[in-house]
Each structure stands twice: as C-alpha cells, then as structure tokens.
Amino acid sequence: MITTYLRFPSEEVWEQAAAAVGVRVNDPIFVEEESFDNETGDVIPAVYEDNWSWNYYTHDWAVDVVGVIYNDDAVYSDEGEVITPPTPMDGWHVNYKAATLPSELEAYVVTPNSPHRKFAGE
Amino acid sequence: MTIKQFYPTQGPVLNLNYISNKKLDPRITFTRASTATYVDTGGLIQTAAANEARIDHDPVTGASLGLLLEEERTNLLTQSSALHTWFTSFSPIITANATSAPDGTITATSLVPASGQSNQIFQPNSDNKKSLSVFAKANGYDHIILVAQSAPTTSAGVLFNLTGDGSVVATNYGATGSIQKLANGWYRCIMTRSSTDAATMNTFIIRAADSSTPSGSYWSQSSFLGDGTSGVYIWGAQHEDGSFPTSYIPTSGSTETRAAETATLSNAGIFDIQDYTILNSPFGCAGGGSPLSLIGPYVKNVLVYDQNLTGSQTAALNKVSDDYWRWRVKGSTFALPAFTTDGEVEVDWGDGTVETLTTSEHTFSDGGGYHEIGFKLLSGTYFYPKINDNADHDQKIEAVGPCPDSMSVNLQQAYYGCNNLKTFDPPLNITGTTLYYAFAHCTGLTSFPYVDLGNVNQLTLAWYNNISMAAFPKLDTSNVAGFNYAWYNNTSLTEFPLIDTSSGTDFTGAWYNCSGLTSFPSIDTSAATTFSSTWRGCSGLTSFPFLNTSSVTDMGLAWFGCTTLTSFPLIDTSNVTSVASAWYNNFSLTSFPLINTSNVTNFSNTWYKNTSLTSFPLIDTSAGTRFDFTWRQCTGLTSFPLLDTSSGTNFQETWRDCDFTSFPTLNTSSGTNFIRTWFGCNQLTSFPTLNTSSGTDFEGCWQNCSALTSFPLIDTSSGTNFYQTWRGCGFTSFPSINTSAGTNFGYAWYGNNSLTTFPANFFNSWTGTPVNDCFLNAWLGCNSLTATSVENILNSINTSGQSAPASGVDITIDYNAGSGTPNITTAVTNLKSRGWTITLNGVAQ
Numbered sequence: 016m017i018t019t020y021l022r023f024p025s026e027e028v029w030e031q032a033a034a035a036v037g038v039r040v041n042d043p044i045f046v047e048e049e050s051f052d053n054e055t056g057d058v059i060p061a062v063y064e065d066n067w068s069w070n071y072y073t074h075d076w077a078v079d080v081v082g083v084i085y086n087d088d089a090v091y092s093d094e095g096e097v098i099t100p101p102t103p104m105d106g107w108h109v110n111y112k113a114a115t116l117p118s119e120l121e122a123y124v125v126t127p128n129s130p131h132r133k134f135a136g137e
Numbered sequence: 138m139t140i141k142q143f144y145p146t147q148g149p150v151l152n153l154n155y156i157s158n159k160k161l162d163p164r165i166t167f168t169r170a171s172t173a174t175y176v177d178t179g180g181l182i183q184t185a186a187a188n189e190a191r192i193d194h195d196p197v198t199g200a201s202l203g204l205l206l207e208e209e210r211t212n213l214l215t216q217s218s219a220l221h222t223w224f225t226s227f228s229p230i231i232t233a234n235a236t237s238a239p240d241g242t243i244t245a246t247s248l249v250p251a252s253g254q255s256n257q258i259f260q261p262n263s264d265n266k267k268s269l270s271v272f273a274k275a276n277g278y279d280h281i282i283l284v285a286q287s288a289p290t291t292s293a294g295v296l297f298n299l300t301g302d303g304s305v306v307a308t309n310y311g312a313t314g315s316i317q318k319l320a321n322g323w324y325r326c327i328m329t330r331s332s333t334d335a336a337t338m339n340t341f342i343i344r345a346a347d348s349s350t351p352s353g354s355y356w357s358q359s360s361f362l363g364d365g366t367s368g369v370y371i372w373g374a375q376h377e378d379g380s381f382p383t384s385y386i387p388t389s390g391s392t393e394t395r396a397a398e399t400a401t402l403s404n405a406g407i408f409d410i411q412d413y414t415i416l417n418s419p420f421g422c423a424g425g426g427s428p429l430s431l432i433g434p435y436v437k438n439v440l441v442y443d444q445n446l447t448g449s450q451t452a453a454l455n456k457v458s459d460d461y462w463r464w465r466v467k468g469s470t471f472a473l474p475a476f477t478t479d480g481e482v483e484v485d486w487g488d489g490t491v492e493t494l495t496t497s498e499h500t501f502s503d504g505g506g507y508h509e510i511g512f513k514l515l516s517g518t519y520f521y522p523k524i525n526d527n528a529d530h531d532q533k534i535e536a537v538g539p540c541p542d543s544m545s546v547n548l549q550q551a552y553y554g555c556n557n558l559k560t561f562d563p564p565l566n567i568t569g570t571t572l573y574y575a576f577a578h579c580t581g582l583t584s585f586p587y588v589d590l591g592n593v594n595q596l597t598l599a600w601y602n603n604i605s606m607a608a609f610p611k612l613d614t615s616n617v618a619g620f621n622y623a624w625y626n627n628t629s630l631t632e633f634p635l636i637d638t639s640s641g642t643d644f645t646g647a648w649y650n651c652s653g654l655t656s657f658p659s660i661d662t663s664a665a666t667t668f669s670s671t672w673r674g675c676s677g678l679t680s681f682p683f684l685n686t687s688s689v690t691d692m693g694l695a696w697f698g699c700t701t702l703t704s705f706p707l708i709d710t711s712n713v714t715s716v717a718s719a720w721y722n723n724f725s726l727t728s729f730p731l732i733n734t735s736n737v738t739n740f741s742n743t744w745y746k747n748t749s750l751t752s753f754p755l756i757d758t759s760a761g762t763r764f765d766f767t768w769r770q771c772t773g774l775t776s777f778p779l780l781d782t783s784s785g786t787n788f789q790e791t792w793r794d795c796d797f798t799s800f801p802t803l804n805t806s807s808g809t810n811f812i813r814t815w816f817g818c819n820q821l822t823s824f825p826t827l828n829t830s831s832g833t834d835f836e837g838c839w840q841n842c843s844a845l846t847s848f849p850l851i852d853t854s855s856g857t858n859f860y861q862t863w864r865g866c867g868f869t870s871f872p873s874i875n876t877s878a879g880t881n882f883g884y885a886w887y888g889n890n891s892l893t894t895f896p897a898n899f900f901n902s903w904t905g906t907p908v909n910d911c912f913l914n915a916w917l918g919c920n921s922l923t924a925t926s927v928e929n930i931l932n933s934i935n936t937s938g939q940s941a942p943a944s945g946v947d948i949t950i951d952y953n954a955g956s957g958t959p960n961i962t963t964a965v966t967n968l969k970s971r972g973w974t975i976t977l978n979g980v981a982q
Contacts, residue, residue, distance in 0.1 A: 079209065091261050134187075
C-alpha cells in the first residue's frame with residue numbers, strides 16, 4: 016500500500032471526489048412513498064433524505080483527513096500565550112493509502128518534502 | 138437444573154481464544170494501514186508493523202487483555218518522545234535521553250526545575266482537542282501537572298501523584314484525570330478536557346510539581362519552586378481527538394496517524410450461514426452475516442457454533458452469573474430517559490456508582506471512552522429500556538451483552554436509532570407481543586443473533602433500515618402474524634432464510650426495498666391476506682417462488698419495481714381484489730401467467746412499464762372497474778387480447794405509449810374516463826368502433842396516434858372535454874361524431890397536418906358551455922385543410938348560436954391556402970358579434 020498526499024481546493028471538492036471513489040457513501044433514508052399524479056399521469060418519485068457516511072477504513076484503503084494545515088508562523092510569549100496565530104495554507108488536505116490510486120483522485124496529488132502528517136511508521 | 142444443562146451438546150466449530158492463544162487465526166482478515174503500539178508480556182511498549190495484529194497486555198501483571206482493535210487516532214504533537222525539543226519557561230534543566238523509557242530505549246527526558254524557580258515545558262498546539270497524556274516517572278519530585286493552556290481563567294489542568302498505584306490529586310476547569318500504572322516506576326497520566334470546555338487551547342504544558350494544589354492564572358502553581366536537583370522523567374506525550382486516550386502513537390517531526398483496524402471473519406467453509414451462532418467475547422453475538430466484524434477495543438474470545446443457540450445457551454457460554462445485563466456505551470454521559478419497568482432496576486455504571494436507575498443522565502466519573510454498564514431487575518417483572526430514537530443517547534450504545542435469565546425484557550422501540558450498535562446478544566425472556574421498531578435504524582448491525590421470540594406476534598418495522606445487515610438468522614417466527622415492514626430497506630441482505638411464516642397474515646412491506654436479495658425462499662404464506670408492497674423494490678430478484686397465496690386479498694404494489702424478474706409463477710390469486718401497481722416497472726418480465734383475477738376490481742398501474750412483455754394472457758378482468766395506467770408503456774405489446782372490460786369505468790392512460798398495430802373491440806361501455814387512454818400509440822393504423830357512449834372526458838385520448846389515418850364513428854355524445862383529443866394524429870378526414878356536449882376543444886386537432894376534410898355541420902348541434910380558450914389552437918398546424926373544411930367549421934359553429942366564453946375567444950385554424958378562399962364572411966361577422974375572434978393562417982379575420 017502506498018500513501019498519496021492529496022490537496023483539494025476545498026472540503027466540498029474532497030467530498031465530491033470521496034463519493035466518486037466510494038469513500039463517502041449515501042444510503043438514503045425513505046421519507047415518503049412514490050405516488051401518481053392522476054391529472055398528468057406523471058409518477059411522483061418517492062422522497063428520500065440523503066444519509067451520507069464515510070468509509071475511511073476498509074481492507075483495501077485507509078483515508079486520513081488532515082483538513083486545513085497551518086504554517087509554522089505563530090508567535091508565542093514565554094508563557095506560551097498566542098500573540099499571533101498561525102496562518103492557514105491553501106486547500107483541504109487528505110492522506111490516502113491504497114495499492115493503487117483511483118483515477119478520480121490523480122488531479123489532486125501533491126508531493127510535500129516534509130508532510131505535515133503521516134501514517135504511523137512511515 | 139444445573140447450568141450444564143444449558144450448554145449446547147456440540148462444541149464450537151471455531152474457537153479463537155486471544156487470551157491463551159496469542160496469534161491471529163488465519164481465517165481472520167485483518168488490516169491496519171500503519172504501525173501501532175501495544176504492551177508486551179514484560180510490560181514494555183512495542184511497535185507492531187502495519188497489518189500486524191496486536192495482543193495487548195496488562196503493563197503490570199503481563200496478563201493478556203485480548204486482541205486490541207482501535208479506531209483511528211492522530212497524535213497531534215510533532216515530537217512526542219524528544220521532549221527536550223519543546224519550549225521551556227523559567228529555565229528548567231532539561232536533559233535528553235536521561236533514562237530508560239517505557240519502551241525500553243534510553244530516550245526519556247529529565248525535567249528539573251531550576252533552584253527557586255517555577256518550571257514548565259510546553260508545545261504550542263492549536264488543534265484544541267480533548268485528550269492529552271504523557272508518561273511520567275518520579276525523579277526527586279513525585280507529582281506532575283498537565284495543563285491545556287487557554288485564557289488565564291479557563292485553562293484545564295490535572296495534578297497527578299506518581300507513587301503507589303498513582304492517583305489524581307486535583308483538577309481545574311472541568312478537566313478529568315486518570316492514571317495508569319506501568320512497569321519500572323512509570324505511569325501514564327491522562328487529562329481529558331470537559332466536553333463543555335469551549336475554551337481554545339493554545340499550548341500543552343507539562344510541569345514537575347509537589348503535592349500542593351496549583352492556583353493562579355493558567356493554574357501555574359506559583360507557590361511551587363524547584364531545588365535545582367529534583368525533577369521528573371517524561372516521555373511519550375500525546376494530544377488526540379477523543380474523550381479518552383488510545384494506545385501511544387510515537388511522532389518525530391510530523392503529526393502521525395494510527396489507522397483504524399478492520400478485522401473480519403468470513404464464514405466460507407466454516408459454518409452454515411443460516412444456522413449458526415458466533416459469540417464474540419466479552420461482547421458480541423451474531424446469527425447471520427458474512428463476514429462478521431469483530432468488535433473492539435478488546436476481543437478476548439470468538440466461538441462459532443454450527444447451530445442456533447438459545448438465549449440460555451448463550452448466557453451459559455458467556456458465563457453470565459451476576460444478574461446484570463451488560464452493555465457497552467461510549468461517551469462521558471448516558472441515560473435511558475424513556476425506560477419503564479413495573480418494579481425497580483439497579484444500574485451499575487461501571488465507574489463505582491451503583492444506584493437505582495432513574496431517567497436522569499449519569500456523568501461517568503472516569504471520563505469519556507468505553508464504559509461497561511449493567512442493569513439488574515430488583516423487583517417487578519420486566520425492564521423496558523426504550524431508547525426510541527433518543528437523539529442524546531442513541532448513538533452511544535456500541536454493544537449489548539448477554540442477558541441473565543432473571544431479566545425479562547421488552548424490546549419494543551428498545552434500540553431504535555442506535556446507529557453505532559454493532560452487536561446484540563439475545564435476551565432469554567422477551568416480554569410483550571411486539572418488536573415494533575425494536576432495532577429500526579440500527580445501521581451498524583451487520584448480523585443478528587438467534588432470538589427466542591417467545592410470545593411475539595408482531596414484527597412491525599423491527600429491523601427497518603438495517604442497511605448493513607448482510608444476512609439474517611432462521612428465527613422461530615411461527616407465532617408471528619404481522620411482518621409489516623419488518624426488514625424494510627435491508628439493502629445488504631443477499632438471501633433470506635426459510636423462516637416459519639405459517640401464522641403470518643399481514644406481510645405489508647416486509648421485504649420492501651431489500652434490493653440486494655437475488656432469491657427468495659418458499660415461505661409458508663397460506664394464512665397471508667395482505668401482500669401490499671411486500672417485495673416492492675427488490676430489484677435484485679431474478680425469480681420468485683411458487684407461494685401459497687390462496688388467502689391473499691391485497692397484492693397492491695407487491696412486486697413494484699422488481700426490475701430483474703424475468704418470469705413469474707402461476708400463483709393463486711382467486712381471492713385477490715386489488716393488484717394495483719403489483720408488477721409496476723417489472724421491465725424484465727418477458728411473459729405473464731394466466732392468473733385468476735376474477736375478483737380483482739382495481740387494476741390501476743398493474744403492469745405499467747412492463748416493456749419486455751410481447752404478449753398478454755386472456756385473464757378474467759370482468760370485475761375490474763379501475764384500469765387507469767394498467768398497461769401504460771408496455772412497449773413490447775403489438776397486440777392485445779379481447780379482455781372483458783365491461784365493468785371498467787376508469788381507462789385513464791390505460792394503454793398509453795403501447796406499440797399496438799391493431800386494437801380489439803373491447804367492451805368499454807361503462808367507461809367514463811378516457812383521458813390519454815391511447816396517447817402515443819403511434820403504431821396503430823386503425824381503430825375499432827368501441828362503445829364509448831358513457832365517456833365524459835376524452836382529454837388527449839388519441840393524442841399522437843400519428844399512424845391513424847382514419848377514425849371510426851364512435852359515440853362521444855356524453856363527452857365534455859376534448860382538449861387535445863386528436864392532437865398530432867395522421868387523419869386525412871374526420872367523421873361526423875357527436876361532440877355536442879363538448880365544452881373544450883382546445884388543441885383538439887392541433888398538428889393534424891394530413892387532415893384535408895372536416896365534415897360539414899359538425900358543430901350545428903353544439904350545446905355544451907364553452908370554457909375559456911375552448912378553440913385555442915384547435916386546428917393550428919392543419920396545413921392540408923381545404924377551404925371548404927374551413928367553411929364547414931366556422932359555419933357550423935355559427936349555426937350553433939354559441940357565444941364566446943369570457944376569455945380565450947379565438948378560433949384558430951390553419952389551412953391550405955392553395956385550395957381556395959373560404960366563403961366565411963357571414964359566419965365571421967356573426968361569430969364576432971357574439972364575441973369570437975377568428976384567426977386563419979395567422980391572420981385575424
């Protein structure tokens with residue numbers, strides 16, 4: 016298994032990509048029966064409510080959502096008080112470990128010299 | 138009776154004991170995408186390679202704790218062991234690699250406060266999570282302080298004593314502390330910030346200390362000053378997101394994540410999937426499901442029996458002996474706000490508190506994480522936990538353990554909404570007669586154990602929306618009458634056992650949307666009366682068994698959306714009165730049997746979208762009154778049998794979009810509603826003279842029958858609505874049918890671009906009250922109409938003497954201008970005097 020470091024423009028883009036590769040799954044919850052409009056003859060579809068869940072870990076892949084990464088530029092007092100908070104880096108960061116990288120994720124690959132976060136032991 | 142009598146007569150087919158045999162059985166598939174640490178038999182912390190299972194041990198006694206299965210955690214500190222690299226205040230003496238650490242390496246850091254000075258080492262950390270920990274050992278001073286520094290008055294902290302078994306001396310700002318003794322004088326000191334602590338943590342501070350309770354801003358213990366030689370050893374700091382700490386995650390230069398562990402046991406070749414029991418000790422019993430997920434954090438033993446075990450046998454094997462019904466919950470609080478009993482229930486909260494159960498919330502004194510709690514019936518006859526979708530507590534229940542036979546349990550709505558419930562051990566004594574919503578929305582259950590249902594006769598919504606349930610055991614359901622929606626939306630089920638359904642009468646929605654089922658057993662449905670929506674949405678079924686349906690009266694929506702059924706058996710439908718939508722969208726059915734439908738009155742939507750049917754049997758439809766949408770979009774049918782539709786009143790869209798080339802002379806004499814009945818039957822080249830004398834509404838009836846070049850002289854004398862009735866047809870001429878009661882002719886012949894001849898005197902006897910827009914675009918696009926036909930239209934309307942409606946007064950006609958100029962001067966003048974306007978070929982007259 017190989018760890019790939021991914022950077023998405025936003026958390027929303029990551030969620031879309033995750034759904035495309037099965038890391039995020041929607042099992043809709045039934046709300047209302049399908050019905051018929053006798054005036055038009057059209058079928059009014061059953062109503063389901065989205066019910067998203069995450070499959071971060073399976074036998075085939077491991078996903079560690081790092082999220083926003085901050086620069087090491089905060090300023091602290093001797094007491095450890097924050098004088099200037101750290102500034103965020105661009106993007107939404109995810110570590111993806113699997114035998115192969117799905118093509119849907121290839122566009123988001125980055126190669127940091129010193130990753131902010133790693134899977135333990137790497 | 139002795140306890141031995143409860144044990145099963147046959148031994149387990151699989152016995153995985155992680156206490157005595159410390160290896161992972163090769164039949165377990167185990168994955169972890171990172172390294173992880175554990176304690177070995179000597180009490181030292183060791184590192185397991187990626188995908189290497191961990192058997193953890195008590196760090197003092199070396200006793201095995203079982204197979205360790207943990208969730209994902211990240212150590213948010215970038216230098217967990219090299220604590221000499223952290224920032225310091227008050228110039229403490231820091232010595233790297235000063236002594237042996239809990240992992241046996243010489244990597245522990247010495248922290249010695251300077252003489253007459255306070256002290257602290259700290260690591261800025263903006264991740265602001267709840268759980269902080271460090272390993273510590275006395276070296277002159279025998280106390281340490283952990284602080285999650287925030288504002289001066291909102292810094293959580295804990296003072297620990299590093300002697301004896303270790304203890305928590307004091308806490309600040311809602312924090313809780315716990316301490317775990319290790320070998321060689323080391324302790325793991327754990328601080329958990331309060332779940333209500335909203336202060337932003339900026340830095341993680343560690344201080345050497347004495348026993349005095351700290352005070353002052355940032356809980357800085359202003360009174361304690363060092364002597365320049367005494368201190369503490371520290372190692373292995375951890376900051377993680379969770380209300381309890383997990384095993385140590387070493388870091389060196391970056392934050393590091395220990396991946397979650399997944400362990401599954403496939404049943405292949407080991408046991409019978411429909412008759413087996415798995416005991417996953419200390420929690421976890423399953424009677425179906427392949428693979429079985431083992432439930433952490435500690436698995437001590439897995440026993441698999443190739444038979445269904447009773448509750449008594451399960452309890453005996455689990456060595457239930459203390460009359461407590463044990464549950465595993467996760468979180469810092471728990472409550473059963475809606476529980477009931479007819480006596481008194483004692484609860485052991487597992488944190489030292491044992492009390493009479495009330496509806497009040499209990500806050501665990503040992504913080505968050507996993508808690509094993511127990512319930513005991515002190516008096517009365519039953520305990521009814523009734524979680525019932527409680528938003529505050531339903532997510533906290535992870536496992537329900539073996540239940541003593543002294544506890545009688547009512548399961549109605551008991552675990553409704555418990556999404557994180559992964560395993561449930563069967564109670565021996567179930568009270569009540571219903572499992573109404575008992576396990577509804579338990580989306581984490583992948584299997585279910587064999588349960589003695591006792592007097593239960595209703596399973597209404599019992600396992601509704603158990604979307605992860607991969608298989609189901611062969612329960613004794615011989616007394617169950619109501620199976621309503623019992624397994625509704627169990628989308629992961631691929632097969633279903635041959636359960637005893639001989640008492641079942643109501644099967645409404647029982648397997649509704651079990652879309653993973655590919656087959657279905659020949660269950661006993663001899664007493665069944667209702668099959669409404671029973672197999673609706675079972676889109677994976679390719680065949681269906683021959684069931685006894687002789688008592689069934691309602692089959693409405695029964696096989697709705699069974700899109701992969703290719704054939705259907707000749708079942709007994711002699712008592713059925715409704716087959717409404719029964720085989721709706723069964724688009725893979727290529728034929729349909731000659732079932733007995735002699736008592737069916739409602740055929741609404743019955744074979745809608747059965748697009749692969751190429752023929753249809755001569756079934757008895759003599760009692761049918763509703764035929765709305767019945768064969769709509771059966772696009773494979775090119776002909777239709779001479780069915781008895783003499784009682785039919787509603788023919789709305791009955792054969793819409795069918796591809797008939799001819800149509801039989803059915804008896805439609807009782808029909809009143811002919812809305813879009815043959816809409817889009819664009820292969821019809823002729824149409825019979827049906828009896829439509831009772832028809833009142835013909836809206837769009839033959840719309841888009843583009844291959845029809847002529848139209849019979851049918852009886853439309855009762856018709857009032859002719860809106861779009863013949864729109865888009867291919868007529869060349871049109872008969873003098875009786876439309877005298879008509880009120881709306883909007884778009885009636887719109888787009889009949891082959892129509893040349895429109896009869897004379899058509900509207901002479903017109904008496905219906907015209908609605909607004911009653912002739913809007915009626916003959917628009919009729920580009921072949923002759924000038925004479927235009928005269929016929931306008932002169933006959935004029936002759937009727939009808940005045941225009943309040944609005945929408947235009948009579949719109951297109952015609953072939955090459956056929957001459959219509960002589961309509963008088964008609965136009967008169968019509969205009971009665972409020973009409975006339976537009977010919979786009980020109981107002």
